[in-house]
Amino acid sequence: MEAVQIKVALHILGHAGIQACIVGEIALNYYNVPRVLHDVELCVPEHKVSDALTTLEISGLFHAEAIQEFDIYNEYKRGSPRLRTSSWIAPTCTFVILSDTSHHLAPLEKHIISQESKLSNPTYSSQLLDMISTDDINSLPLPKLSSLFSGLCQRYVQTKDDVAMIAAEQLVDGTDMNEMWCLRHLNGASLEVRALASRLIDEKPCRLDAFSGYSVTCFIADSAASDRIKRLPGYE
Template structure:
């Protein structure tokens, strides 16, 4: 259900040449973070947010949805278009249209994983295939891990957004990032972002539950799983 909703939303935007990519819980799922999907968050260029929302509603497949009460994890979505699918799908998720600037992904065309990176058919994260089958993932625009992590760190540093900090921390754990990965992928993002990412890496062991049986991070069980994660397109591990 959610897969169809995601694909239809992206196809409509693409047909009108509005560049887009998934963010939020879906992007975290893609990079092995076990987040429950509440909303389908779609990122578009900031100037085209109103146009994208109006376009989706004009098809009759979506309608404006009333704002919902926010919490620590959802406050950043407030004030942006929230769309509910009409009766064509039983999917319960809303579609939230968010600006690329909120995630530091501008320009989007430089921050998205290229389709050709899926040519070798690597295995995706186990967290995403329950929502989007691996055979369809190459057609889903996803932000590169380095771009997503930098954007979240920057939002925390500039706005004290705790939700961004939690998501950045979970990306570090979900992909078992280390200091070498940071040196190769985000060293040019600024000293403050680089230092924050290093702090998150050094804290990986402190976030592990001693009763979980995991040996790598709170989300990665063992070396075999950690090695598979390096094949996820956009992860930045391929240059290691």
Template sequence: MEIPIVQLKIVLRILEHKGIISCLVGETALNYYNVPRVIHVFEICVSKHCVEKAQSLLCSTGLFELEELLDFDLYNEYKKGFPRLRSTGWTSPPCYIVLFSGEHFHMEPLSKTVVIQKSPTANSAYENSKQILDLVGVNDVRCLPMPRLSPLLQGLAQRYLDASDAVAMIAAEQLVDGMDVDECWAKKNLADARADVQDLITRLISGKYSRLDDFSENTVTCFLADEREAERVKNIPGYQ
């Protein structure tokens, strides 16, 4: 499956042109960190005071229109209260976008959350997950404002603890498995997190091996086949 990368890049460029900092979350960010997810909608965070501005800006181009989500359940309840946009007739099939505040995922300020992408050199250890490269090309990945792993994982864990958001809990668990997050990483990157957030992530780390499928040949986590692959994903920009 290919995601409508052209539509996404247009959205990001429009926001950037007006000085609105954005950061991808949801399925796209999970794919970036080696979690296999089908992308149904682009979830984009902007600063709290920019949500309405971003919505108005995108709709004013005529390329997008507001399309409210009316039916909510366990899996999309976290989207309630945030604008959902649908691309107009210029593209088919349509592209869907939900605009969140960075505060909703505890990732403010966004300027300190987004990965600073650098062009790889001949000697660099730059890597991308197979999951994201199945969706977009290497050059396109570097154009996408992805969150660093630490604030993304912390934000999901805190959202679960504060709002009992089961979707956030599932995503946090999958991030631990997709990146083989261990206690050493947690000690280095979560020192400033709330104690209950640290405890939750530590429990997720402890449960990695229990989530291995008995019928899978994976030896590291349910998303990582072997130690070589586990070391490779640690070179994804944003891991540290």
């Protein structure tokens, strides 16, 4: 996957006055979760979902392409527009447009990592650097860890969406999240969300693989790697 497809989509939406935030697998990669990219997931304001679809289609660079089969892993995308890039943008990839309310990220501007924090602290996870350069990451609108994590927890609490719970669990392991972080960032969350966060944190040692050689979490090898991840823009 190359960043050009994402930058083109974001430029088209931005020119039309539609704000977007990248969620899904790319956002998880950003926070040190190893995930294979299937669709680029874009959150836009709920009342702009149809406009975003139309705007990308009339550019001639994207065309609608429905998901052929649904399962427990992509059920949350049902009803959301999906597009594939045309042959003008190679290699082709697919985009799904999701509403900010479905991911508890409304209003979007409140939940996106500031450009200043990226430019002042260019520490990034290799999970995303393997796909996208540092300069390109700097230009992407990505969610703050607190917003992404609490949104996933809320989704699970409200809908019992196991995919959201798995993603929240992986964020705990990818960032070595702890109770102190939760006290700072989840003090406004519901009791159910805070209880889920505490459980996922308490279970971190259970998810360690004895054969991996990792000593911190199943995604973080040692304390030096943990300290580096905690310097990610958006972590605090």
